[in-house]
Amino acid sequence: MSRSSIGTAVALDATLVLAFAAIGRLSHGESLAGLGVTYWPFLGGLIIGWLVLRAWRHPRRIVWTGLGIWIATVAGGLLLRLASGQGVQLSFAIVTTIVLGLFLLGWRAVAALLRRRDRQHMPAAA
Template sequence: MSSPRTLPASALLAAGIDAALVLVFAAIGRASHGEDLLGVLTTWWPFLGGLTIGWLIMRAWHAPQRIVYTGLGVWLWTVAGGLLLRVVSGQGIQPSFIVVTAIVLGLFLVGWRGIAVLVRRIRARRQTATPVR
């Protein structure tokens, strides 16, 4: 059992996956514009901030792989917080960027949780279908 100040390994793993996928989002976007690592980090940090806000508000560490509450909440806060931080920091946002951001981060942040649920269900079915010897 974890203490109140220690996150369970599953929450740390989920937070790491989320942060990595937000980095992949930034890298893909910047690569499509032919920009360097500094450009990737410039795009990443506002959405990493939004992700952090989402994790805190949704208390995502309680059920990090849950799709409906955690996944959707973290996704929405990541998009909204990231876009707000971009505006506040003087980075531009275009309507097309908002749409692409929402779609890609939705696929990434909710999608991996959906895959995790499917994998758990398949494993559970295999365990119950396997006869005990």
């Protein structure tokens, strides 16, 4: 895995977590001025997931990397929100789990489909 591929995977994960935070704020009528307050706990969970799983070894795998990063991002983000005095309602935890699952596993699933398609369309060696 090249450094640029790893960098792309990290950037995609962080960007999608940022998008989750922005969508959440906007859907509740909050301004993006406080985006960092919503973003940092989940970014922290994402970083923890990447480090614990050593995700740089296989960043595009759905199983175990993607699932582990998803769980770490959700659990870490919710726990960091609680520790910092931000609220965590059950409905928020459910939506967080679903949306981050779609985002963090979704791009990996699309990448896997594209890789499979590319392999099927490669010319056979003569």
